[in-house]
Structures are given as structure tokens and as C-alpha cells.
Amino acid sequence: MASRRSQHNEQLKGKVCVVTGASSGLGESIAIMFAQRGASVTLCGRNEDRLQASLTLCVQASGGQAGRFLAVSGDVVDPSARKAIVEKTVEKFGRLDVLVANAGVADPQCGILTASEETFDKIMNTNVKAVFFQIQEAVPHLEASKGNIIVVSSVSSKIASTPNIAYPMSKAAVDHMIRCLAVDLGPKEIRVNAVNPSYVPTRIHRVPSETAGEAQEFLLNIEAMVAAKHPLGNRCISKDAVTEAVSFLASDAARFITGQCLLVDGGRHLMGFLHRPVPK
Template identity: 80%
Template sequence: MASRRSEHNEQLKGKVCVVTGASSGLGESIAIMFAQRGASVTLCGRNEDRLQASLTLCVQASGGQADRFLAVSGDVVDPSARKSIVEKTVEKFGRLDVLVANAGVNDPKTGILTASEETFDKIMNTNVKAVFFLIQEAVPHLAANKGNIVVVSSMSSRAASSPNIVYPMSKAAVDHLTRCLAVDLGPREIRVNAVNPSLIPTRIRREFAPDEESLDKHFAEALVTEIAKQPLGSVGVTKEAVAEAVSFLASDAASFLTGLCMPVDGGRSFAGTFGNKS
């Protein structure tokens, strides 16, 4: 048992990983779990202060091995930032094994009568275009090491919703991008998978409330709704549960998995609105 636990704790030992959107929320949790499991990690984010705080948590999780980590600040929508993320990673660590495309944005005003072209472009450019072209930057280095890509999608990609329309559209696009890239990059021995979490209380939904107190209330109400529709009942998905799924897909244990969009949602995606609560 102890040996098995040790192997799990070293699941990503020696891997060099990039995690975008790592300055808070899910990306931060993924980076910390990677740190715990032996990976060297480049953390990417827009807010320098939060990014440094996440970097500190990763160093602590690694037992103080600061040389295993790098912080690169910038917006993945910016082509120069995407190029810098990959180049600085390879310059510091000499290779790239795993790319986790996690950075994303959302906005409540994306209904057909409320969306502006500016909001539409912001969501699609961040959630789809930036993912596509960051992967393009990374492919030559991933191919050299038979690496892999994990895209953070959403359960919302699988269900029609209203009035929040553009965000689910963007996630449906990255789901199909995942499948297409699995075929396209397969001959280079690069695996491409995605995770599709249900609602997680992170900063991506900060636009949905004017202040922290209102945001907490928003999350509480939304979680009650989501939990009522999943087979696992009172259990809500956590950042750590999603990070576990990403860690598995990024590891050699998933060596024969590609093109997979993995729900991490307590069964919500197949239960419809009439889960059995008996």
C-alpha cells in the first residue's frame, strides 16, 4: 500500500508542465497538485501578485524546491505572451512534456439580446483562439518528448443553456478541438484530452456579482441547483477533484487515452434534470 501511495505521489516526477490561468482557482489547484507529484511547472497568469502567491504555494507543496518552478505573467490572448510562455519554459527546463490550457473567461451578458461584439470576442479569443495558438507554439516541443495536452473545458459544453450562450459555445468548440487535435497530433505521439467540470466556485464567475458577498451568495444558490441534478446528491465538485482528473490525464497512466472529454461532474451531464433522490 505504501509503495502504491509513493508511486501516486510521484505520478508526474520529471515532467515539465505549463499551466495557464494558474494565478487562482482551478489553475492554481492543478499547479499545486503537479508540484506535489514531482513535476516542474511554469505558472502563467495575468495578475502578477496572485501569480507570485500561487508560485509560493507550489514551492511549499514541493518541499521547498524553488528551482522546479517558473512564473510567466501575461494574457494568453496576446501572441507575444503565448510565445514567451513556451520559450521561457524550454529555456529554463530544457523541455516541455505537458500543456494544461486552463485560462478562460466568462460573462453574464452573453444572451442573444444582451451580448456585445466586444464580449463575444473576449470570450472566444480567450477560450478558443488563444488555446489553439498556444498549442501551436507548444507542439514542436511536445512532439520531441511524446508529450500531451489537457484542455480545461466545461460541463456547459454538453447542454443548451440560456441566457449564458457564448461561454458554452466556446467550450463546445474546445471539446471538438480536443477531438480534432487527437487525430491531427496522434502521428506525432502527442495525446490531447479535456476535462469537463461542473460548477466550481472560482474567479471566472466574478463578473456575475458586484462584490464578494454577492458572489458567495451567487455560488451558494447555483451549487444548490447543480447538486440537486446530479446522482451523487449532496457532494459538490471541488477544485481538487478536477485537478486529480487533470493529473491522471497528464500522466503516463493515461498513455492510451486521447480525444477524451472527461466529465468531472458527479454524473450531472447524463442525469438530466430528474436525478433519483430516493
């Protein structure tokens, strides 16, 4: 038993990983678990202060091995930031084994009657375009290492939702990107997968302070509302549950798994349509 536990704790030992959106939420949790399991990690995020705080947590989780970590600040929508993420990783660690494309945005007021083109473009550019071109930057190095890619998608790609339509549209695009890239990059021995979690309370779901009315009320009560839709335990999933799935897909234990969108949702996708109150 102890031997198995030791192997699990070294699941990613020696691997060099990039995690985007690592300054909070799921990205931070993924980076910390990778640190615990032996990986060297480049953490990427837009907010310098939060990114440094996440970096500190990773160093602590590794037992103080600061040399295994790098922080690169920037917005993945910016091509120069995407390029810097890969170049600085390879410069420091000499290789790249795993790309976790986690950075994403959402907006509860992006329905057919409420969306602006600016908001629509922000969601699509961050959740789809930036992911596509971040992968493009990483492919030559992943081919050299026979590495893999994990994109954080969402159960919302499988369920009709209103009025927040642009976000699930973006995640549906991500899911099909995964399938296409698995075929395209398979001959290079690069695996490509996604995890599709149900609702996890993180910063992506925050509402601006000036937002009022039904949308604000919904987000304040969303955990109870979504938990009731989960067949498994009638509770929301934890960040650790999603992170465990990402760690597995990143590891050699998943060496023959590619093109999969792994639902980590307690059966939420089986429960059908999700209605969100329309903001006034």
C-alpha cells in the same frame, strides 16, 4: 500499500508542465498538485500578485524546491505572451512534456439579447483562439518529448444553457478541437484530452460589484442550485476532484488515452437543461 502511495505521489516526477490560468482557482490547484507529484511547473497568469502567491504555494508543496518552478505573467490572448510561456519554459527546463490550457473567461450576461460583440469576442478569443494558438506554440516541443495536452473544458458544452450562451458555445468548440487535434497530432505521438467539470466555485464565476438583480442573486446561490442537479451526492464537485483527473491524463498511466473529453461532474450532464435567470 505504501509503495503504491509513493508511486502516486511521484506520478509526474521529472515532467515539465505549463499551466495557464494558474494564478487562482483550478489552475492554481492543478499547479500545486503537479508540484506535489514531482513535476517542474511554469505557472502563467494575468495578475502578478496572485501569480506570485500561487508560485509560493507550489514551492511549499514541493518541499521548498524553488528551482522547479517558473512564473510567466501575461494574457494568453496576446500572441507574445503565448510565445514567451513556451520559450521561457524550454529555456529554463530544457523541454516541455505537458501543456494544461486552463485559462478561460465567462460572462453571465452573454446571451442572444444581452451580449455585446466585445464580450462575445473576449470569450471566444480567450477560450478558443488562445487555446488553439498556445497549442501551436507548444507542438514542436511536445513532439520532441512525446508529450500531451489537457484543456479544461466544461460540462456546459454538453448541456443547453441560457442566457449565458457564448461560454458553452466556446467549450463545445474546445471539445471538437480536442477530437480533431487528437487525430492530427497522434502521428507525432502527442496525446490531446480535455476535462469537463461541472460548476466549481472559482474566480471565473465572479460578478462585477456593480452588477445587481437576478444575475447577482443567482451566482450567490449557484452552489446549492447546481448541487441539486448532481446525481452523485447532491453536492458540487471540488477543485481536487478535477485536478486528480488532470493529473491522471498528464501522467504515463494515460499513455494510450487521447481525444477524450472526460466529464468530472458527478453525473450533472445526465440531468439536462440549465436555466440561468436573465439579467434585467
